[in-house]
Amino acid sequence: MTPLRFGVNYTPSDRWFYSWHDVDWRSTERDLAAVAGLGMDHVRIFPLWPVLQPNRTYIDPSALADVRRTVDIAANQGLEVYVDVLQGHLSSFDFVPSWLASWHQGNMFTDPAAVQAQADLVSAVHAVLADQPAYRGLTLGNEVNQFSGDPHPSPMRVTPEDVDVWLDRLLRAVPAEPGRLRLHSEYDAVWYLDGHPFLPRHASRQGDVTAVHSWIFNGTAQRYGADSPHSHRHAEYLIELSRAFATDPERAVWLQEIGAPGNVLSAEQAVPFARAAVRNAADSQALWGVTWWCSHDVDPALGDFPPFEHALGLFDQTGRVKPLGRAFAEVADELRTVPVAPPRTAAIVIPVDGRDTPVSRAALGPGGSVFEEWVRLAEEGQRPTMVTSTVANDDLELGRRGITTLHRVGQHASTAYTSISDDALVPAAEAASR
Amino acid sequence: MTPLRFGVNYTPSDRWFYSWHDVDWRSTERDLAAVAGLGMDHVRIFPLWPVLQPNRTYIDPSALADVRRTVDIAANQGLEVYVDVLQGHLSSFDFVPSWLASWHQGNMFTDPAAVQAQADLVSAVHAVLADQPAYRGLTLGNEVNQFSGDPHPSPMRVTPEDVDVWLDRLLRAVPAEPGRLRLHSEYDAVWYLDGHPFLPRHASRQGDVTAVHSWIFNGTAQRYGADSPHSHRHAEYLIELSRAFATDPERAVWLQEIGAPGNVLSAEQAVPFARAAVRNAADSQALWGVTWWCSHDVDPALGDFPPFEHALGLFDQTGRVKPLGRAFAEVADELRTVPVAPPRTAAIVIPVDGRDTPVSRAALGPGGSVFEEWVRLAEEGQRPTMVTSTVANDDLELGRRGITTLHRVGQHASTAYTSISDDALVPAAEAASR
Numbered sequence: 001m002t003p004l005r006f007g008v009n010y011t012p013s014d015r016w017f018y019s020w021h022d023v024d025w026r027s028t029e030r031d032l033a034a035v036a037g038l039g040m041d042h043v044r045i046f047p048l049w050p051v052l053q054p055n056r057t058y059i060d061p062s063a064l065a066d067v068r069r070t071v072d073i074a075a076n077q078g079l080e081v082y083v084d085v086l087q088g089h090l091s092s093f094d095f096v097p098s099w100l101a102s103w104h105q106g107n108m109f110t111d112p113a114a115v116q117a118q119a120d121l122v123s124a125v126h127a128v129l130a131d132q133p134a135y136r137g138l139t140l141g142n143e144v145n146q147f148s149g150d151p152h153p154s155p156m157r158v159t160p161e162d163v164d165v166w167l168d169r170l171l172r173a174v175p176a177e178p179g180r181l182r183l184h185s186e187y188d189a190v191w192y193l194d195g196h197p198f199l200p201r202h203a204s205r206q207g208d209v210t211a212v213h214s215w216i217f218n219g220t221a222q223r224y225g226a227d228s229p230h231s232h233r234h235a236e237y238l239i240e241l242s243r244a245f246a247t248d249p250e251r252a253v254w255l256q257e258i259g260a261p262g263n264v265l266s267a268e269q270a271v272p273f274a275r276a277a278v279r280n281a282a283d284s285q286a287l288w289g290v291t292w293w294c295s296h297d298v299d300p301a302l303g304d305f306p307p308f309e310h311a312l313g314l315f316d317q318t319g320r321v322k323p324l325g326r327a328f329a330e331v332a333d334e335l336r337t338v339p340v341a342p343p344r345t346a347a348i349v350i351p352v353d354g355r356d357t358p359v360s361r362a363a364l365g366p367g368g369s370v371f372e373e374w375v376r377l378a379e380e381g382q383r384p385t386m387v388t389s390t391v392a393n394d395d396l397e398l399g400r401r402g403i404t405t406l407h408r409v410g411q412h413a414s415t416a417y418t419s420i421s422d423d424a425l426v427p428a429a430e431a432a433s434r
Numbered sequence: 435m436t437p438l439r440f441g442v443n444y445t446p447s448d449r450w451f452y453s454w455h456d457v458d459w460r461s462t463e464r465d466l467a468a469v470a471g472l473g474m475d476h477v478r479i480f481p482l483w484p485v486l487q488p489n490r491t492y493i494d495p496s497a498l499a500d501v502r503r504t505v506d507i508a509a510n511q512g513l514e515v516y517v518d519v520l521q522g523h524l525s526s527f528d529f530v531p532s533w534l535a536s537w538h539q540g541n542m543f544t545d546p547a548a549v550q551a552q553a554d555l556v557s558a559v560h561a562v563l564a565d566q567p568a569y570r571g572l573t574l575g576n577e578v579n580q581f582s583g584d585p586h587p588s589p590m591r592v593t594p595e596d597v598d599v600w601l602d603r604l605l606r607a608v609p610a611e612p613g614r615l616r617l618h619s620e621y622d623a624v625w626y627l628d629g630h631p632f633l634p635r636h637a638s639r640q641g642d643v644t645a646v647h648s649w650i651f652n653g654t655a656q657r658y659g660a661d662s663p664h665s666h667r668h669a670e671y672l673i674e675l676s677r678a679f680a681t682d683p684e685r686a687v688w689l690q691e692i693g694a695p696g697n698v699l700s701a702e703q704a705v706p707f708a709r710a711a712v713r714n715a716a717d718s719q720a721l722w723g724v725t726w727w728c729s730h731d732v733d734p735a736l737g738d739f740p741p742f743e744h745a746l747g748l749f750d751q752t753g754r755v756k757p758l759g760r761a762f763a764e765v766a767d768e769l770r771t772v773p774v775a776p777p778r779t780a781a782i783v784i785p786v787d788g789r790d791t792p793v794s795r796a797a798l799g800p801g802g803s804v805f806e807e808w809v810r811l812a813e814e815g816q817r818p819t820m821v822t823s824t825v826a827n828d829d830l831e832l833g834r835r836g837i838t839t840l841h842r843v844g845q846h847a848s849t850a851y852t853s854i855s856d857d858a859l860v861p862a863a864e865a866a867s868r
Contacts, residue, residue, distance in 0.1 A: 018488040021455065022496035050484070054452040057737035062456035094536040099738050101535075102528040102587050113737075153536050154588075303491035303547075304533050 004282060005289025006332035007042030007079070008035055009257060013296040013317055017090060020051045023066055028073050034319050035295055036077035038329045043074055044082045044256065044291050046090060046142060050097040052125070056117045064128040075134030082181070082291075085125050086118060086141025091298070091309045094147070109148060109158040109166045119173040126174045137181030139256070140170050143213065145186040145198040151419055158197045160357070167206045183207035185256055188218055191241055192365030192417045201356050204245035209288055212238040213257035214277070217308075219366035219416035221264035230366065230375050231264075232276035237374055239284045241364060244350055244386035249401045252288035255281050259293035260324060262308035271327040278328070282335045283383065285343055292328050344385040346405040348374055349392040356388055360411040367416025373409040438716060439723025440766035441476030441513070442469055443691060447730040447751055451524060454485045457500055462507050468753050469729055470511035472763045477508055478516045478690065478725050480524060480576060484531040486559070490551045498562040509568030516615070516725075519559050520552060520575025525732070525743045528581070543582060543592040543600045553607040560608045571615030573690070574604050577647065579620040579632040585853055592631045594791070601640045617641035619690055622652055625675055626799030626851045635790050638679035643722055646672040647691035648711070651742075653800035653850035655698035664800065664809050665698075666710035671808055673718045675798060678784055678820035683835045686722035689715050693727035694758060696742035705761040712765045717817065719775045726762050778819040780839040782808055783826040790822055794845040801848025811841065 012019045014027035035043055045067070052063045071081045086108075087095055100106045100114060108114050122140065129135040148163070149155045158166070167184055174182045184207050189196040191203075204210050214235035216226070224230035239253045258277060260270040278290055297313035298305055314325030321329075348370055351359040363370045370386070377384040384407070391397045392406055446453045448461035469477060479501070486497045505515045520542075521529055534540045534548060542548050556574065563569040582597070583589045592600070601618055608616045623630040624637050638644050648669035650660070658664035673687045692711060694704035712724055731747035732739055748759030755763075782804055785793040797804045804820070811818040818841070825831045826840055 015492065015494075016489075018492060018494070021485060021488065021494055051455060054455065055450075055736045055738070057735060058449065058452060060452070060455055092537050093532040095532050096535070098527040098529050101530070103526050104738055105587055153539055301491060302489045303551075304489070304538055 003336045004287060004332075005041050005080075005291075006328070006336070007040045007044065007289065007291045008295040008314060009291055009293045010035065010043040010045050011294040011296050011298065011313065013299075013315070013319060016298050016302060017046055017048055017087070018302075020048050020063070020066060023070070025069065025073070028070055030319060031296060031315075032074050032077045032079060034315055034321070036079050038314065038321060038325055039332060040079065040329075042080040042082060042136070042289070042291070043295070044084060044139070045070055045074075046084050046087045047125075048095045049086050049088055049121075049141075050095050052085070053097055053117065053121045055097075056099040056113060059121055059124045064124060067125060068128050068132070071129055071132055071135055075132060079134065080136040081129075081132075081134050082137040082139060083125060083129065083135070084139040084142045084185070085122050086144050088141040088144045089146045090142060092304075092306050096147075105154075107156040107158065108144070109156055110162050115166060115169055119170055122170050122173040136179065137183065137208075138174050139211065140167070140184040143185060143187040145190060145196070148197050149195070150193075160197050160199050160202070160355075163198055163202055164206075167202060171207055181208045183209050183211055183254070185211040185213060187213055188215070188238070188365075189419055191238065192218070192361050192368075193419055194361045196361070199357055200242070200245040204242050204251065205247055209252045209254050210242045210246065211254045211256040212242055214238050214255060215257070215259065215261065216273075217261045217264045217418070219418045222418070223366050223414075223416045226265045226269045226273060229379050230371070232273060233280050233375055233378055235277050236280040236284060236378070237371065239281060239286055240344070240374075240385040241350075243284075243286050244347075244388050244391070245356060251286065253284065253286040254288045255290045257291065257293045259312045262311050263306070270324050274324055274327050275331050278331045278335065282338070283341045285341045287341075290332070297322075343402045344383045345402055346377065346382045346384045346407065347387040347392075347401075347403045348377070348384055348407045348409060350386055350388050351411060352388040352390055356390060360413055362413030362417065363411040365413075365417035367414025369409050369412035373407065377407065437770045438721060438766075439475050439514075439725075440762070440770070441474045441478065441723065441725045442729040442748060443725055443727045444469065444477040444479050445728040445730050445732065445747065447733075447749070447753060450732050450736060451480055451482055451521070452736075454482050454497065454500060457504070459503065459507070462504055464753060465730060465749075466508050466511045466513060468749055468755070470513050472748065472755060472759055473766060474513065474763075476514040476516060476570070476723070476725070477729070478518060478573070479504055479508075480518050480521050481559075482529045483520050483522055483555075483575075484529050486519070487531060487551065487555045488533075489531075490533040490547060493555055493558045498558060501559060502562050502566070505563055505566055505569055509566060513568065514570040515563075515566075515568050516571040516573060517559060517563065517569065518573040518576045518619070519556050520578050522575040522578045523580045524576060526738075526740050530581075539588075541590040541592065542578070543590055544596050549600060549603055553604055556604050556607040570613065571617065571642075572608050573645065574601070574618040577619060577621040579624060579630070582631050583629070584627075594631050594633050594636070594789075597632055597636055598640075601636060605641055615642045617643050617645055617688070619645040619647060621647055622649070622672070622799075623853055625672065626652070626795050626802075627853055628795045630795070633791055634676070634679040638676050638685065639681055643686045643688050644676045644680065645688045645690040646676055648672050648689060649691070649693065649695065650707075651695045651698045651852070653852045656852070657800055657848075657850045660699045660703045660707060663813050664805070666707065667714050667809055667812055668800075669711050670714040670718060670812070671805065673715060673720055674778070674808070674819040677718075677720055678781075678822050678825070679790060685720065687718065687720040688722045689724045691725065691727045693746045696745050697740070704758050708758055708761050709765050712762070712769065716769045716772070717775045719777055721775075724766075731756075777836045778817045779836055780811065780816045780818045780841065781821040781826075781835075781837045782811070782818055782841045782843060784820055784822050785845060786822040786824055790824060794847055796847030796851065797845040799847075799851035801850025803843050803846035807841065807843040
């Protein structure tokens with residue numbers, strides 16, 4: 001059995017992702033040496049889409065070379081590297097190339113020429129890294145489901161069927177290779193927002209693993225408290241929730257983003273939250289690994305970030321390990337050697353339609369009846385997972401999943417889920433003016 | 435007396451403005467040597483705003499250094515250099531930094547923090563060039579009035595009073611220095627589009643000279659023909675039109691952009707158009723100089739440009755002078771040595787309100803009664819200029835301007851003016867789908 005992976009989402013200490021314009025390689029070396037020194041085994045990296053592909057038909061070779069050099073530096077530190085391609089969205093900022101904006105406004109998910117361009121870019125990023133063994137996976141992009149509908153201010157409308165096609169097309173642009181993952185990532189609207197065109201089945205069935213991003217500023221911490229079991233178990237819950245929609249009961253789940261946001265956690269709460277959330281997540285047999293958001297604090301001199309983004313790092317801006325960094329490293333050390341969690345046998349049933357879309361995604365989110373009942377059972381020590389109503393009616397499938405107890409709950413939603421448009425993700429000045 | 439200046443808007447042959455990410459300096463040297471070799475005396479250059487200032491509070495020193503190096507290379511070729519700062523808009527593409535987009539959607543003209551950031555950037559660009567004698571002027575940005583209202587797809591709403599303040603604030607960010615110009619530039623909605631918040635008085639009174647951009651795809655060529663006097667005199671007309679709104683009768687006018695767009699001109703019509711349009715423009719005593727759009731054809735491998743943008747260069751993509759380039763160089767040689775044009779004594783009266791805003795800007799544009807009457811008088815050899823109705827009622831001011839004959843015309847508009855949203859400036863594929 002492969003031990004759990006522990007790594008970081010790499011936010012360069014020097015000028016954040018703006019540094020892609022003109023990378024200070026000594027800074028990259030220092031940053032990644034520090035990450036390796038903390039005992040991390042991997043990093044996830046984020047080139048900027050407009051830098052990689054400023055024109056629909058032009059991919060910048062020097063930008064590709066910068067990605068490669070970053071991966072090589074990480075490799076020299078013994079780190080594995082996972083690259084995201086379409087950024088896209090990062091920490092409240094959208095980086096959309098000019099060929100998809102204003103007079104050239106287009107739909108990245110459905111315009112054939114735009115999709116071809118993205119497939120070309122995904123292929124090109126893979127190709128420039130392919131002979132580097134430390135390169136271990138490619139994520140299509142960071143949470144680009146944000147661009148697909150409400151509450152994005154300029155949504156690119158797309159149907160779930162369009163998403164099927166888009167994901168397949170882009171994932172196929174990368175050849176299947178042993179030991180390398182091809183995947184995609186979404187923010188949690190995919191699980192909690194009714195009407196959102198990215199669906200649980202996309203997350204749990206397309207690509208080689210499921211990626212989940214756990215952010216408790218989504219209403220969880222606000223409603224239940226930062227120290228609540230709901231907050232401490234949110235990542236664990238997402239992992240189990242995603243398994244309900246997987247057709248492969250063995251499918252791995254990557255907790256690709258989790259962080260301790262200061263808008264809902266006090267400084268004192270961050271370390272206990274990190275320890276508890278990661279330990280709880282590791283109590284899922286499906287967990288592939290945990291990638292903390294993020295490596296380095298964002299320079300306070302950079303403007304317009306949501307304030308808490310400046311303090312999410314395991315390292316401060318000067319490269320010093322923060323207490324949070326030590327805590328994450330310690331819990332990583334502890335969990336790398338524990339056996340895989342035993343299977344879960346109790347499951348809450350999630351009512352779904354004929355395409356396995358939840359009848360109420362709001363019931364799954366913070367404030368929703370499924371989430372609350374799941375946390376209640378978890379706190380009772382029942383180690384609940386979830387299954388869809390389709391699976392619940394299929395004894396063979398229940399057997400395959402090892403489920404022996406089913407719990408049915410009403411589908412009560414609440415308005416607790418705040419999605420991405422909440423003031424958690426807009427600058428304080430804007431939030432204050434609302 | 436200073437001879438007329440002739441130069442080019444510098445479009446790098448290598449990867450257009452996308453090259454700012456990673457400039458090939460030998461290519462810049464070749465391009466600018468060719469421009470100088472054609473007898474040009476200046477270039478206008480266009481860094482990209484998101485490259486210069488990726489974050490509201492961060493100006494990239496390496497991007498500033500690239501601007502400086504470009505200016506130094508031009509200087510070594512004996513060229514004077516004028517730099518535009520806020521791009522902004524270039525050849526149908528908008529480059530808006532992420533801190534003004536989507537979740538951070540803001541108004542560049544009125545948000546205090548955004549205006550401060552622009553003033554900082556303008557200052558920084560000036561500062562990095564200040565000790566280079568070849569640096570001879572700074573334009574705030576290229577046609578950013580496009581972002582200010584209809585028909586822009588995501589207009590940043592602004593009033594004429596806001597524009598006053600914005601222009602003053604940004605122009606003041608550059609110190610007044612002898613031999614250096616501080617100015618701003620607009621596309622022709624400022625003259626022809628009723629309701630547009632940038633007004634003739636902004637163009638003709640703020641900054642050290644008036645900049646006019648003459649593009650006959652604005653309805654002129656479509657309505658009257660590419661060989662018509664209307665097309666051949668459009669630039670001359672704009673120069674004289676701008677003078678009507680100047681409070682200083684001696685104010686110079688820079689024909690900062692003029693080109694021969696292939697969507698309305700055949701290959702055979704381009705050279706005669708260039709000769710005639712430039713000669714006619716030089717028949718204005720106010721003309722400061724002419725800057726052709728553009729230096730180099732845009733690589734056909736780059737996608738989504740309006741098709742004619744690939745062929746506007748005086749040089750082809752490999753650096754060979756095109757017949758158009760030779761023609762412009764010849765007419766430049768011819769006009770550098772002719773005396774300043776004599777004053778104009780006949781004027782058409784433009785009815786204006788109490789703030790000197792035209793009662794009908796549509797009457798001034800292609801298809802409008804003022805434009806048509808002005809061309810008719812010009813073709814009769816009367817060398818007409820224009821005055822506002824305010825000036826027409828002020829004998830002292832008429833005398834100061836040397837006007838002895840007034841013509842009054844009805845204010846009839848037409849729908850000929852097509853502004854920037856016309857299919858001239860969208861890709862053929864999009865235009866076809868309309």
